[in-house]
Amino acid sequence: MSTPYYIPEQNVPLPPKDADVITTACDYCIVACGYKVYRWPVKGGKVGGPKAKENAFGVNFPVEVLGPWVAPNQHNIVLHNGEPHHVVILPDKQARHVNTDGDSSLRGGCIAQKCYNPQKPTRDRLTTPLMRIHGILQPVTWDLALDVAAAVARHVIAKHGDLAYAVKTHSYQYLENTYAIKKYALRSVNTVNFAFHDAPSPVSSTPGFRDAGFDNFGPSYQDWKDAETLFICGTDPYETKTILFTQWIKKGIEEHGQKTIMMVPRRTAGVAYVEKHGGLWLDVTPGTDLLVVNAIARLIVENGWEDKEWIKNWVNDKWGSSSGFGQGTRNTPWQWRTTWGQFQTKGFDDWKKWITSQDEFKLANAARVSGIDPKKIMKAAEMMAKPVNGKRPKTSVMIEKGFYWSNNTGNTVAISALGIIVGAGGRPGQVIGRAGGHQRGGAGGGKYPRNKSPMKVPGRRRRALDTDTWLISGHTRMAHVIGTTWIQSMCSSQELAARFQELTAGNPHQVRSINKDKIIETLKKRADSGGMVVINQDIYLVDPIGNQFADIIFPVATWGEDDFMRANGERRLRMYHKFYDAPGEAKPDWWIIGQLAQRMGFEGFDWKNSNEVAEESARSSRGNRKDYNMIKVAAKREGKTLHQKLAEFGTEGIQGPVMMMDDGTLVGTKRLHDTTRKLPATGAAGANMINKKATHF
Incomplete structure (x- = not known):
């Protein structure tokens, strides 16, 4: 009787100089780091050497820290056109966006192991109907x-x-x-x-954001870094969105002294780092977030720390909402759900009167129920809103599922109001949105x-x-x-x-x-x-x-097994290229649905490849946060496919919504609700569509 055991790989081949190089992005968390796939045939035994002229990286080995060193988990063997091929999958060392240091999370760094290989755990993949x-x-x-x-x-x-x-x-x-x-x-x-x-x-998982007019994914990653105070609720980005933390939030802490507040029940690794660098941990009892958020908001308005100019310029009164300006018009879910304005305040002054009249939002009560030291709640209010030498802090608010899945309406309404009064709207370093879970x-x-x-x-x-x-x-x-x-x-x-x-x-x-x-x-x-x-x-x-x-x-065929498009948490659209054969007879979802629909007698499902589906879908994207219709327009002008045109942006991609300038240049959107953005005086031209979220709420 034998005991199975694991023998780790002792050697990993370097890609040769002539290896195929294919761009993609990580398939796991919302951040979607940029990656490069190096592929070459197993047949012939050709591998790269340690000298720069001998390998596809063009560097001499050994390399510096975070250089293109290949770990065993970054190598796999797959089939390409029916023949075994090596693949080495590394974060893009030249990345200018997302994973800007060419780094990756532990999960993403091992993504080569996701590829189907019948000699590895992925042997369990479905290969036939x-x-x-x-x-x-x-x-x-x-x-x-x-x-x-x-x-x-x-x-x-x-x-x-x-x-x-x-x-x-x-x-x-x-x-x-x-x-x-x-x-x-x-x-x-x-x-x-x-x-x-x-x-x-x-x-909607975040109805409060919808009511306030905030898009879940309005901010850019740069905004999270540029905030002077960052309030994070319901997640530890270090644990769940590692590169968002290490490449952006952590740099904000190190480079300009960002003060980070984390409201989560556990003292996580991210919390420990934040506390060590002048941040604050609100050790909330699960389910009591609403009290804490409204207690902070109450402290801010009681002390007169709210952003008065922002509120004056950007917050509707009841007449404005009811007349069709911004969210809350009577043909939206907002009014239906709130019984024709029964629970709607008349504007900031009315909301202030309401929140300061509720005993449950008093500091002592919120602290007692939530289990948080009242001094810490007071400190959070000061960090978020108290002016220093006449200057307000640039505050941003980030939420995720630990916060809004426990009480999605109450919590997201409360955090939206808090975000509004501290001026977290659509300005650099002053944003409010989700950190994100899966990619978009x-x-x-x-x-x-x-x-x-x-x-x-x-x-x-x-x-x-x-x-x-x-x-x-x-x-x-x-x-x-x-x-x-x-x-x-x-x-x-x-x-x-x-x-x-x-x-x-x-x-x-x-x-x-x-x-x-x-x-x-x-x-x-x-x-x-x-x-x-x-x-x-x-x-x-x-x-x-x-x-x-x-x-x-x-x-089903998935990542790496067909050409696909997707966006990350800052709406960055990129190509996820096919680089190996799907296992057995596995097919992508679009193909399966197309075949089933045709057999059921439905028309319009006779797509030949994924690009045809993407091009058909482009028009339906107009006006939304990932609007990529103008990429297709540009592609057709140049005699290319949508996939070919998007592929030209490599791992950098382009942030939606995408607009086309008069000279045909494609321009992405750094952040939504950007009150500092100047749009063309003549409005949207040609096939461009400008949603009000571009500059308003």
């Missing part, structure tokens, strides 16, 4: 899997209505994939039984058909359908789950898991034949009997949604 027959997932052809899925879907929609067909999907993946999925679900199937990975309904790859393939939702709030108003309760109630007869676990990512309750089990494996109608017609007939009977058919589309077999409940599995 699967279908559950006799209770066992068995390999089948793409044609069989797609034909069965389409036939059952057509039946479910025809007999039980489009609300019986659910699509639960990632919102964060690549623009080409999310566009295809939303076009299919929202425009073609036109189902309201649709939700993203992080919520049971397509709703959502594209607008279709509009959510809210009016079809059977769920309502008092009166005639409809709300987005809750896909969890709809499924538990037995109304979902077919569930198409894409890139998410559903059960674990939602309430993760025994009730939801038990209901999945009951509606799928617990239903008497189980496939026990390899005949396509019999398979289709069986799954139709299950749906008609009150059961549910499940399609799971993912890169790995996930438990339990795929392993236990799915009837059909679609294997």
Whole structure:
């Protein structure tokens, strides 16, 4: 009997001088550091040497700290055009943006191990379509899997209505994939039984930001560095967005003495660093953030430290909002949710009167409930707003999920008000926004058909359908789950898991034949009997949604396996190039959706490659934070594709929204709500679209 053990690699090959060099970005956190992939054939045994003239880096080895040294985790062997190739994946050492020191997080530094290699843990990747027959997932052809899925879907929609067909999907993946999925679900199937990975309904996670007029990702990374005081709530960027901390926030602390306040329950590594360098830790008891934020705001206005000029120039009174200036007009979700202004203050003075009249926001009470020393809360208010020698501090506010997922409405409304009174708007070093979780790859393939939702709030108003309760109630007869676990990512309750089990494996109608017609007939009977058919589309077999409940599995190609576009937390658009073959028969989401949609009789899904999807999606991006339509316009003028044009920006990319100047030059947007930005006096020309978020709120 032998014991398996791991033998680490002792040698890593250097890429030779003629290795292919492909740009990409890290696939993990929101920061999306720029990377370069060095690729060359295994055949022939060619490798680079230690002298500058012998390797693709053009440097002599050994190299300086943070130089292009190759660790074992940065090397892998993949298939390219069916032949084994070495790949070495390193952060771009010439990067001028994002990871400006050519550094990476520990996660990103090991991203070469994400590539499929059957001799490594990625051997578990899905490589072929699967279908559950006799209770066992068995390999089948793409044609069989797609034909069965389409036939059952057509039946479910025809007999039980489009609300019986659910699509639960990632919102964060690549623009080409999310566009295809939303076009299919929202425009073609036109189902309201649709939700993203992080919520049971397509709703805002930060409604307070929306009401105040703040975009979640308005700031640039430079702004986080340039702030004189930075208030961070609900995250430690060092732990979760390492390069954002080390390349930007940490440099702000070191170079100009930024004072950083972190409100998190744990004393993390980031907290320890901040405290050591003159910052402040608000050791909040989970769930009490709202009291602390409003206590800080109350202290600021009681002492007259609010940014009076900013408030005078940029904050609406009730008449302004009700008349259609800024957020809060009566045709927006804001007024519907607040019962026609019942809870709306009349402006800053009215809000000040309200917050100073609430006992729960008194310093002593907030300190007692939150567990934070009252002296620290007072210190935070001073650091954020108290003028020194007549000069106000440049304060920015950063939030993330630990803050807004606990009480998203109350917390984000409170932090928006605090941000407003300290002048954190759209000026260099004075911003408010999210730090970010996943990268931003959502594209607008279709509009959510809210009016079809059977769920309502008092009166005639409809709300987005809750896909969890709809499924538990037995109304979902077919569930198409894409890139998410559903059960674990939602309430993760025994009730939801038990209901999945009951509606799928617990239903008497189980496939026990390899005949396509019999398979289709069986799954139709299950749906008609009150059961549910499940399609799971993912890169790995996930438990339990795929392993236990799915009837059909679609294997997906991902990062490095097709050409994709995506943006990071400062809206920086870049190409994520294909550099190796997808495992087995795995296909990208856009291809799978396109094939399924065509079999269901929907038109407009006959894309030949990911660039065609990207170009179709470009128009739908107009006016949003990632607006890349003008990149396509420029590409067509030059006889290029959208992907080719964006690729010219390399790892630098370009920040959305993208505008085109009169001479054809493409210009990105450093920050949204930029009150210092000067737009053309004549307004948007040609195909340009300027959203009011460019310079206003």
